[in-house]
Amino acid sequence: IPVDEFDLVIFGGTGDLARRKILPGLFRRFLSGQMPAGSRIIGAARSELDTTGYRDMIAEAVAEFGGEESNNKKGLQSFLQQLEYVAIDAKGEGGWYDLAQFVRQDVVQAFYFSVAPSLFGDLAERLHTNKIANKKSRIVVEKPFGRDLESARALNETLAAHFHERQIYRIDHYLGKETVQNLMAVRFGNVLFEPLWNNHYVDHIQITVAETVGVGGRGAYYDKSGAMRDMVQNHLMQLLCLIAMEPPSQFESDAVRDEKLKVIRALQPIDHHHIVRGQYDEGPDGPGYRDDAENPRSFTESFIAMRCHIANWRWAGVPFYLRTGKRMKARSSEIAVVFKDLGHTIFEGDEARHRNILSIRLQPNEGMDLQVTIKEPGPGGMRLIDVPLDMTFAEALGDDAEDVTDAYERLIMDVIRGNQTLFMRGDEVEAAWAWTDPLIEGWEARNDVPKHYDAGSAGPEDAMMLLHRDGRRWRDIK
Numbered sequence: 001i002p003v004d005e006f007d008l009v010i011f012g013g014t015g016d017l018a019r020r021k022i023l024p025g026l027f028r029r030f031l032s033g034q035m036p037a038g039s040r041i042i043g044a045a046r047s048e049l050d051t052t053g054y055r056d057m058i059a060e061a062v063a064e065f066g067g068e069e070s071n072n073k074k075g076l077q078s079f080l081q082q083l084e085y086v087a088i089d090a091k092g093e094g095g096w097y098d099l100a101q102f103v104r105q106d107v108v109q110a111f112y113f114s115v116a117p118s119l120f121g122d123l124a125e126r127l128h129t130n131k132i133a134n135k136k137s138r139i140v141v142e143k144p145f146g147r148d149l150e151s152a153r154a155l156n157e158t159l160a161a162h163f164h165e166r167q168i169y170r171i172d173h174y175l176g177k178e179t180v181q182n183l184m185a186v187r188f189g190n191v192l193f194e195p196l197w198n199n200h201y202v203d204h205i206q207i208t209v210a211e212t213v214g215v216g217g218r219g220a221y222y223d224k225s226g227a228m229r230d231m232v233q234n235h236l237m238q239l240l241c242l243i244a245m246e247p248p249s250q251f252e253s254d255a256v257r258d259e260k261l262k263v264i265r266a267l268q269p270i271d272h273h274h275i276v277r278g279q280y281d282e283g284p285d286g287p288g289y290r291d292d293a294e295n296p297r298s299f300t301e302s303f304i305a306m307r308c309h310i311a312n313w314r315w316a317g318v319p320f321y322l323r324t325g326k327r328m329k330a331r332s333s334e335i336a337v338v339f340k341d342l343g344h345t346i347f348e349g350d351e352a353r354h355r356n357i358l359s360i361r362l363q364p365n366e367g368m369d370l371q372v373t374i375k376e377p378g379p380g381g382m383r384l385i386d387v388p389l390d391m392t393f394a395e396a397l398g399d400d401a402e403d404v405t406d407a408y409e410r411l412i413m414d415v416i417r418g419n420q421t422l423f424m425r426g427d428e429v430e431a432a433w434a435w436t437d438p439l440i441e442g443w444e445a446r447n448d449v450p451k452h453y454d455a456g457s458a459g460p461e462d463a464m465m466l467l468h469r470d471g472r473r474w475r476d477i478k
């Protein structure tokens with residue numbers, strides 16, 4: 001479905017994110033016919049480029065990061081015609097007059113701040129003093145949205161000085177992932193799951209986001225953040241919210257975000273015995289964390305596992321185990337809802353513990369499966385086995401699965417449509433920091449040293465113990 005005609009200005013238009021994700025994503029939307037002919041994408045950055053130079057740069061970026069679609073040369077040429085470039089000085093006057101000439105007031109206006117947060121205030125102010133932005137303009141901001149509650153609040157205030165909350169789109173690209181949205185469809189579009197979605201039937205929930213990449217190349221940023229700030233405070237908490245929230249009264253942005261906020265506010269503080277931090281060692285595929293981060297004395301975690309509790313009626317007593325790390329054995333992200341034991345079996349000789357497990361796979365191999373117990377086929381009597389009821393999107397949906405759009409392109413189109421459901425509200429981000437701040441302060445005060453783990457493993461041994469102590473075990477990372 002085409003969106004309304006728009007002018008999208010990308011501040012930081014020559015940067016990594018613009019070249020890797022934003023522009024290749026927009027190109028795919030263009031090819032799918034979603035981008036109206038008159039729409040324009042205006043790159044704005046410090047480099048002294050002209051529009052031709054910018055188009056060349058983006059052609060290269062699309063060739064490198066655009067996947068199969070980048071072979072469509074004719075399509076690419078037409079797409080590039082919709083690109084413009086303005087050299088701009090965020091902290092000075094340079095370029096603003098030119099930008100004002102480009103940006104139209106009678107189409108949807110979006111400004112993507114793909115720059116360091118320290119520039120948000122300057123950009124917001126100059127967009128107004130130069131009369132470029134109006135009451136309907138949308139601005140898009142990226143993580144990191146602060147590094148603690150105080151800095152996040154300050155950023156929110158800076159933006160609020162110039163824009164209303166309904167104009168601000170805070171991206172968490174995990175919310176744009178196909179399966180993440182499907183989570184809401186599965187929970188609230190079926191009669192099967194919701195009645196069981198509580199502490200009467202759910203034993204525990206595991207959320208794993210495992211990556212094989214290390215931090216080489218971005219060590220300077222990462223070493224100041226660590227897995228908690230880089231992944232948990234945003235992506236994992238968003239997943240947790242969608243799994244745990246109450247049904248919103250309607251599928252509308254504030255209704256959904258109100259429910260997510262309640263989950264974050266109900267998260268209990270975690271005792272430090274239930275947090276395991278780790279750092280990867282050198283392995284056959286590359287150096288260890290401290291070398292990658294170029295900080296031989298670093299105490300920053302490249303892995304974290306924790307046990308959380310949500311203090312409300314639905315989830316009292318149900319542990320949520322979260323873990324994420326770099327340089328692990330596979331790139332694999334999954335949410336697993338592990339249901340309780342039957343309690344009693346009527347099948348003689350069946351000592352095995354059969355459990356229903358709903359596994360929601362974010363990547364790779366997006367889809368879900370539900371582990372159910374059935375009779376082993378054949379004449380061997382009533383022997384029970386567990387099999388998955390499999391719904392791998394690529395198989396279940398055939399050709400339609402090809403429309404599994406990349407998270408960024410979906411989210412950018414939502415900005416143009418004016419739909420904030422999949423974006424974080426300011427109060428959500430602050431509540432998430434309010435929960436993580438004391439945990440981080442806690443380990444900093446204790447001078448906690450991260451545990452070592454082998455590159456290519458499932459994380460430190462202590463992370464296994466976190467569940468073993470509770471008589472449970474992590475799901476395999478595969």
Ligand code: BG6
Nearest residue numbers: 143173211213230231235333363
């Ligand atoms: C980013 C983090 O937000 O998400 C990275 O800063 C991480 O450290 C990335 O690698 C993971 O995203 P994805 O989509 O590859 O799972």
